[in-house]
Structures are given as structure tokens and as C-alpha cells.
Amino acid sequence: MFEIEIDRTFSAAHQLRGYNGDCCKLHGHNYKVTVVVRSPEQDEIGIALDFKKLKSELDSLLAVYDHSNLSELPEFREINPTSENLAKTIYRKISEKMNGGAIRVHRVRIGESDHSAVTYFEE
Template sequence: MNLRVTKIFDFETAHVLWGYDGKCKNIHGHSYKLTVTISGPLVNDLKEVKNGMIIDFSDLKKIVKSNVVEPFDHCLLVNGQTPHKKYTEVENGFSKIMLCDYQPTAENMLIDMVQRISTNLPDHVQLKYAKLQETENSFVEWLAEENGH
């Protein structure tokens, strides 16, 4: 039997898009919602403390919080390959900046988050789906089957 486990995470992040031709060229923030769905075999051993689970919800929470939520929450994301890098050089300026090697769009942010989560999951668990919701009606989705997984 195939089952999936899903958990949703909330965090606040600011970003700025270098060279963009709309409002998002200015620093602004969003209340992001990240949905993570994993799949794997059920533990079926009465001697195991995780019997009947694919992964303990609290273990999934620890993985996503430490690798995505904590680094991204209340952080300013800027493309470190552009003049926006100067924001890290402001004395007494922003205290939490992530220099990305990509334009910090929702699409690229989700690719980064998928990599951070996938590489930290237990071997028997696979990331199947991730969704990054930037606003109430705008989101990006990643599906394992569309990405060779």
C-alpha cells in the first residue's frame, strides 16, 4: 500500500528581484506557506518505535524547519550575482540576508527548498511533492514524477 505524508509550514521572507520590470524590483515580503509531501514504506514491526509510520510527523518537521524554515524565515533573499550583493555590506544594516546564486523568485526558491529537503530525508523516504505559496492565490508546485524521481 502506498501512502503519503504531508505537512505545511509557514514563514515570512523578503526578496528583491534584480532587473525585474514590475513592483517586485523593490524589496518586499510575503507570508509563505510551504507544503511538503513525502512517501515511503510503512514501518511494520512491533519492536520499532515508529511502527505504523512512514516518518514521524515531528521528524519531518525537524528536517524542514532546520533546513528551510529557519534559514528563510525573516530573511532577505538577494541574488548575490548582482549589485544587490551590496545589501550585505551595509554597516549596521540588515542582519539576516541570504545571498542566492539565483534570482529569488518563488520558482527558484522552491527548487532550492526541494534540494535542501531531499538531501536530508532518511534513505527510505522520498520527496514526492512540494508547493510554495507566495500569496493567497499564487503558488509554485514541484512534482517528483515530472522531475525524474
């Protein structure tokens, strides 16, 4: 089994509705996103998944989030844009684009600082 992993970053603001603390105020993070895709196979030249394809799909998805207020986006109107919900949302969106044949998104990790991160995956 091969694991293909990429990292990307974006900057965004958010606020957590119903949170009893500073995070209920509008604030921002420089998010780090790690996506891990698995494949048991390689193509005829020895590539399991071209990094370019995964980077392109993730960059397109993250462009909507970059320099935005996540709390105002449609996918976060009913749920808080926590790191957990962001990881789950990105996981599901990138899976729709990438899963096919032998390729499966395995996990998505969201870091909102150098010291805090959450990982989402489905078993």
C-alpha cells in the same frame, strides 16, 4: 504508497533583479511551504514517516529564511529568489536530509499568497 504532507510558514523579503515591475523593489511575503514525502512502507507500529522528523528537518531549513532578505542569502546571489527557485532549493535541501531507504521527497509547494503558488518536483 503513502504520502506524508506537512505545511509550514515563514516571512521573508526579496526583490527580483531584472524584473520590469514592482517586484524589482524590496517587498515581503508570508510564505506557505508544503512538503510531500512518499513511502511504500510502514514501520512495525504502522508509521510510514514520523511527522515530528519531517517537521524538525523542515523547520531547521526554514529558520535560515525566516525574517531574512532572501536576495542576500548565498543560494540566491546568482539566481533570483522567485517562488520557483525557492521551491527547487527547498526541495533539494530537504531531499538531502530526508531521502533514504523507502522515504523520498515527492514535491515542494511554495505559496507566496493565498492565491499564488508553485510546485516543484523531479521525475
